[in-house]
Amino acid sequence: MEDPTIAQINPFPQDVRTAFQAYIHSFSYSNRERIDYSKYRQLLLYLQNPSMKPANPIESRLKHRAQTEFMLLHNKLYYKPTARFQNPRCVILESDAFDTIINEHLQLLYAGRTKTWNIIQRKFYGLKREEVEFIIKRCKNCTLNRPSTTKAPLVPIISEQAWERVQIDLIDMRHEPSGQYKWILHIKDHFSKYTQLYPLKSKHAGPIADCFTQFIAAFLPPKIMQADNGKEFKGALLILLRKYGI
Ligand SMILES: [Zn+2]
CATH class of the missing domain: 3.30.420.10 (Ribonuclease H-like superfamily/Ribonuclease H)
Structure with missing residues (x-):
């Protein structure tokens, strides 16, 4: 068995995704920014159809929330700029949390958890620092490339076949x-x-x-x-x- 190389490793195999789903569905987990899908749809509808009348006080509060906190960008739901975050932040649903985090981590060329979180919190609404840490801690590539004192021995490379x-x-x-x-x-x-x-x-x-x-x-x-x-x-x-x- 050869040493694994980058081309042979998936940094986020299915078990990491499964562990993440279990983590965000555990009782001890809470995320006060996370918006569930039905609420997301409703907020989007109120912004797309400003004349739509709320049917009851609960919907009325939701419409008010849509107009004060959120905005449409490319027909997607964004959180309006705040004093702390001066750009609109894309609202992330639970179903997109995992892929959003790993995409940022990969685009940042495997940046560490602090750097990845700093970028993520500015771009997205609904993700938590703990989620970013949970995922990066389990990234196979980062685990393998963690600095270690033992270096692999240098061996001459012999290729058997073309394009191998x-x-x-x-x-x-x-x-x-x-x-x-x-x-x-x-x-x-x-x-x-x-x-x-x-x-x-x-x-x-x-x-x-x-x-x-x-x-x-x-x-x-x-x-x-x-x-x-x-x-x-x-x-x-x-x-x-x-x-x-x-
Ligand atoms: Zn990584």
Whole structure:
């Protein structure tokens, strides 16, 4: 059994999701920002149809709450800016809490819990710091990459087959960009030395993931992807892993 590499690990396997669901449904758990689905629908309706008449005092209070605390953005429910948070915050339903948190964690390239929480609390309404901590503590990638004193021994790399092990790197073309393309994603097969190049407009995780998708469609999914400067690639690989449900 080989050492696990980034391409072989799903940082959030199903058991983490299951544990999170159990956590937020436990009796000791409370979240005073969390809005349940039916209330979310009603708040949305009052904002979409301002002339809609509340049928009773409870609905009347809800309509008042919709108008004072919430707003519509792209037809979604947002919490209005406050003194502390100057931008509208997207209201997150319980069913989206897990994915919202892991997406932020991945987009921030596995930022720690404090940094991830600082970003999340500014963008979203309805998530708790404890939820972010619960999830990041169980992230397989962060657990594996935690600094340790023992380093893996260096062994020579021997590839058996083409496209089994590929080397990936980004070539900086910002000094002479071709139109909007400022980066080149370079994927080189360790065995045949065959090279694929993909032009990129940015080195964000999304566009890199799209190139990997093209690459996998044209060849085979490599077993191992090697990168010297892995930072840009981590986010991209994680998008892929989640997309293919590995
Ligand atoms: Zn992590």
